[in-house]
Amino acid sequence: MPTAATVSPFRFFALHVVRTLRLGPSLVRICFGGDELRDFHSHGRDQSLSLFLPHPGQEEPAVPVELGWGSPRSSEAESGGGWWQGWRELPDDVRAVMRSYTLRSLRTDAAGATYEIDIDFVLHGVEPGAAVPAGPASRWAADAAAGDRVLLLGPAVEDNRAIRFRPPRDTDLVVLWGDETALPAVAAILETLPAGLAARVWLEVRDAGDIQDLVTDADAEITWLVQDGAEISPMALGALREAQLPPAEHPYVWIAGESGCVKRLRRVFVQERGIDRRRVTFVGYWRQGLSEEQLREQGD
Missing domain, CATH: 2.40.30.10 (Translation factors)
Structure with missing residues (x-):
């Protein structure tokens, strides 16, 4: 250590x-x-x-x-x-x-x-x-x-600022969304969730062959969305607007992937579903049409 x-x-x-x-x-x-x-x-x-x-x-x-x-x-x-x-x-x-x-x-x-x-x-x-x-x-x-x-x-230390998934102790429902760039993070997060904790997960991939078997002790319901050439944002927005989440007093939301899509999904949870914005973590892993070099030039 x-x-x-x-x-x-x-x-x-x-x-x-x-x-x-x-x-x-x-x-x-x-x-x-x-x-x-x-x-x-x-x-x-x-x-x-x-x-x-x-x-x-x-x-x-x-x-x-x-x-x-x-x-x-x-x-x-x-x-x-x-x-x-x-x-x-x-x-x-x-x-x-x-x-x-x-x-x-x-x-x-x-x-x-x-x-x-x-x-x-x-x-x-x-x-x-x-x-x-x-x-x-x-x-x-x-x-x-x-x-x-x-x-x-x-x-070099286990608990560091480059870990963003930090649900409050009173969390009784975890909601996750990610595109394929966030799939490794979602898979790793699911492996850390305790038995019995309710979790609802949406994952978008480009091809049905990219769907994986994910392991978790949580009471997790995982929905895979295959883009198959479709735009990513409408697919995720429609699925999450229609979803019936289990009742929870203290939900925590983590969403990561394409920056524009992440921002729109955050509005769904905060403005439409009324989840406290302090309990929503959102991370833009990439932005449509821009390279990582271009994002750095813009300060993102």
């Missing part, structure tokens, strides 16, 4: 691909390992991570030298903002691709040290003839192989 000497709740981890598993037409699970994972600690749920990926032809992601593979970990470099500026100053076609993901799961040894983590990737546009070509992260994930190197910015 981290000690009081831990400077920051987050640090960099040099990792490599251990194996990959295709989960469906649009989803692939990649297992990462590395000695530095012994200092990786997380309570799970919707734990957010930043992943740095190499460009084609690079053996490892290009980052400021003090963060690279084989460099000793410096608490000052990792907790300060200097690395960000150094990363931004690298040429666009050299600088590591940075993308945000959710921890799907982790595995620990008998001593409690993490030795593997799983991250699920959505593969957009990698199929032949795709209307919108794949971005660099999807292309990397589609071709990832054992031994490929990445850099991860992740948690």
Whole structure:
């Protein structure tokens, strides 16, 4: 476990691909390992991570030298903002691709040290003839192989601000909605819910082949919505407006996925259903028509 000497709740981890598993037409699970994972600690749920990926032809992601593979970990470099500026100053076609993901799961040894983590990737546009070509992260994930190197910015303490799912203690109903980018978070959240807690879940995926068997001890009713080329927002709005939720005095809502859709769904719960806005957590994982680089330029 981290000690009081831990400077920051987050640090960099040099990792490599251990194996990959295709989960469906649009989803692939990649297992990462590395000695530095012994200092990786997380309570799970919707734990957010930043992943740095190499460009084609690079053996490892290009980052400021003090963060690279084989460099000793410096608490000052990792907790300060200097690395960000150094990363931004690298040429666009050299600088590591940075993308945000959710921890799907982790595995620990008998001593409690993490030795593997799983991250699920959505593969957009990698199929032949795709209307919108794949971005660099999807292309990397589609071709990832054992031994490929990445850099991860992740948690060094279990309870950290990159976990957003935080239902109040009096919660008697959990309502979840997510598109396929939020599916790993929803799956991890469900695994943490206690037996008997009522949960109503809506998940949107692009293809019926992406539907998964999810595990939970909660009294959960899970509804899968297959987009099949449909717009995501009308599908989710209609389903949630028509849904009969079980009676509850203290519901808690968590919604994550495409930013515009998330905002519209929040209005359904707060304005139409009258749920206290303080009990609604909403997270925009992506925005239609914009890359993660463009979102950062706008400050999102």
